[in-house]
Amino acid sequence: MRILRTPARLRPRSVRAKIVALLMLPIVSLMALWGFAAVTTASSIGDTERAKNVNAELLTPVGEFVTALQTERSAAVRYADEPDAFAKAGAVTDEAAAALLEGINSSSSDAALLDTGLPERLAALKADAEGLTELRAAATAKDAKPSVAYTRYSAVVQHGFSATGALTGDESTDAASEARVVLELGRAREAVAREQALLAAAKERGTLTREQYAQFVGAVATQRELLAPGVADLKAAHRTAYRKVLDGDAYARVQSVEDRVRGEGPGAQAVSAAALAGWDTAVSGVIEGLTAAETGAGTGATAKADPFGWGTLGASGVAVALGLVGVLLSLLVSVLVGRGLILELLDLRNSALEVAGRRLPQAMRRLHAGQGVDIDAEAPMRRLAGDELAQVGTALTAVQRAALKAASERAELLSGISGVYVSLARRSQVLLHRQLDLLDTMERRQHDPAELNDLYRVDYLATRMRRHSESLLILSGIAPGRGWRDPIPLADVARAAVAEIESAARVQIWATPRVSLAGGSVADVIHLLAELVENAVSFSPPSTKVQLRAARLREGVLVEVEDSGFGMNEEALAEANAKIRSDRVDLLDAKQIGLFVVNRLRERQGLRVELRQSPGGGVTAAVLIPEALMRDDMPMGEQTGHDRGLAPASALIPRQPDGY
The missing domain is CATH 1.20.120 (Four Helix Bundle (Hemerythrin (Met), subunit A))
Structure with missing residues (x-):
């Protein structure tokens, strides 16, 4: 069985339009039925009114004229014995004839609409009324015979009955008692x-x-x-x-x-x-x-007859009145029900949009920020009662609670993972610090260049391991342990960042502005630059160089790390920049963890980091260090505190040429 479907362009698009269409169909049908009854009743009223007009303007004058003629006819045949009676009857007939002529001339009804032959019959009767003088002269002549008067008067009377028959031919009203029967009685x-x-x-x-x-x-x-x-x-x-x-x-x-x-x-x-x-x-x-x-x-x-009386209106009038009341009540009920239903749907829609657009995202942000969320307060569970719309609202609340519960469990899981990261990182840091101290002691005792070079390589590896351990702390939202009190020259910061990667010789450091970086930001900037430099070295051919440049701008210092690798397409660049600028870090995303580390460091120090295509076909990482973190005094003293982050760099810089 094939189901006929309404064309898409004819279907109501909004819920409001669908409800209106659903409610208007029975109302329109009821109004059509009421309209039919009203038209029928109005037609009955019109027929009765027209019958009254015809009766007053034509039927009554014709009847009175015929009655007067009948009396005058009887007097005419006795004219020789009773001339006064004939004169008296003639006066009555003249009054009836005048009324008849006035009625014919002033009739508001179209005679042709009542009966196609009526105009001709009325014309003949009008001629008879106007020719009464001639008729009387013939009836009262000296040699006139009574039979002649009888015949001529009877002919006029027949004309009157002919007109009456046409006037009573309209059977659309029963105000008169069977008009045709009355005509026969006439x-x-x-x-x-x-x-x-x-x-x-x-x-x-x-x-x-x-x-x-x-x-x-x-x-x-x-x-x-x-x-x-x-x-x-x-x-x-x-x-x-x-x-x-x-x-x-x-x-x-x-x-x-x-x-x-x-x-x-x-x-x-x-x-x-x-x-x-x-x-x-x-x-x-x-x-x-x-x-x-x-x-x-x-x-x-x-x-x-009363056009608005019970005889005319009858049951149809009652049907019209009750139908009008029914139409008005239907409209009122439809408007109230439809409006209430639409308001409930709008409230349900607004509630769903409020949950999806504001309340749920806010709760999610609080959960990701490590704040607790009271699920019962955010989405109180409703009892499953009421109509279907109320049940839909209850279902939406249940969905909201399920989402909050899942997000809360995920936040707890991330918090647990973060705790694991911190614990592992702390343990690794303790071991790495001991390892670095041991390497430093061995480097000071060793004089063999080959052995010393191997120790430096081990030092590089240990430094990288310490940076990875610090990355775990950074992802967990905890600041690393090392730090500086005094400003550090930007050139030393750049060298220290390069010193924390394995292939430091592939990095070429260009001349840097003679500025210093605030001590509280040194560790984070070194770590951030090391992540970007290591990423550039990893994704570029071994035979190419990675360029590290710095330039002073009005807003601060711009540091660029440019490689000559295979580059990234627009979609990959957009995704990477989105991870760098995102306000939340997903610890369950194992891909490109370095970008999440850069994200946390950028947010903590107020830096601006962006990846873009480089002119040589690779990728350029641009880091804008704000002016608030820079110092122009360029202190040349040695670093304060015992931090192994600069140790390999300080050890390598005197031994290797500038610009690696």
Whole structure:
């Protein structure tokens, strides 16, 4: 199974970025879900608000206009008997028409967005409202027939229902009780109004024509097919008003007349006074009741709908509110948890850097300097408790304690080795001093040049052994036993240093400045120069010379030891100079012990020592003796104290030429 890996450039680099990415993923998902719920709820609010605007600006005026037209239609067919009723109905219709035209002209809703055919239907209805004068003139003409008025008014009413159908086609909101059902109930009310107009026209004429009879029967069938089933489909709250009408005496009387007229058929008997007894009052009451119920179930409910009420928001509103609370709580918890985790990680990182960069190195330096370190005080052990980060801190403390313990044990080991060095060096020095005293006595008694030369060679070897013994003391941090009180000429110091190596004849000492070295520094400078000269002699061909020069500078005296050997590369030179300048000496490093001896002597006397490439291809060791250690009085007296360090030199200098 192949594991897909995220490209490196897309991965968070810091721990902070990783934690933020980890915490933000569920938050972003939750915010997306909350955003969807919020958009859905906002859409519901917008739909309800739009439905209210459509209802106030178009639906209500259209409904009122249609109702007024229905009343005016009934009055128009009875115009000959009741002209005042027609005029009164016309005034009501004019007010409804004015409201309709104002609503159409000022509507804030785009009709084409509600229904593609709505603009055309509204235009036809607007034309009907503006053409009421012409319609009334045709209906009230002397030769006008009631059937013509009935037909023309009914056509306008149909235009109104056509516009209402387009306006109620938006099913995005349920603020109204099934708007399409209410529309069908409106058509049922229109059928009742037609029945009223047809019988009114027939009553005025004195007979019910076949055409009127067919229209009446069709209207009765329409209202009975639509009214009862439509009421059954309404919400319980809106069904009550309709049931009150349907269960009332007026509707029962209307049904009774309808049945009688259908039973009588066309003719005068169907519209006789006996057949239509109580009809006008009953049918008018039914129409008024249906109109009121329709208003409450349709446009009235829409007008009362609250965009921010429970009916609109409902569960989605609760989900939006709870989702917002959840998002805010998630953000708060994520910020607090993430910030706390980041702070803990930063504290852990800072603690680790503090241990690695300051506390542990300081403790190591104290251990290397021979000072004791309290491990419990430096790194107190914590109990393994808490979360994983606390356990990591405990593990770091354990690592620190282990490092301090190892360094302490190493320091104890080095201290033990140093003690061994000191003990061996002291014993060797005692034997060497006795050997040198014996050699000095033998040199004074011997007169044979060959034998004397052999004694000098043994003296050289003993002197080298004493220097090596002193090196052990120097590495252990103890000053060697020999020393001078008075200043010693630099030339004698150089000769004494050369005298402590075996191949002294290969060293050429050039003229030195006429200065003296302070007595307290003579032994260390001799030892340091002897180490450098012996190193130069050891790493150069036997046929070559080692040059020893000295020059006076403003800062002091510069002594150079130059060989013509194979030299050292840049890396080896850098490593050697690092050992010379290092502030610590590793006694377990067996390689180039002479450099560690030079390091200790340089540090003790404040000298500056550097190895560099020489022009001839070898190596030059430069030693700068500071001005504070120099004297210009050049005392010429003999050395004070019985020190065998200068004995071989004093013995050789009179016998051999200057510059070996």
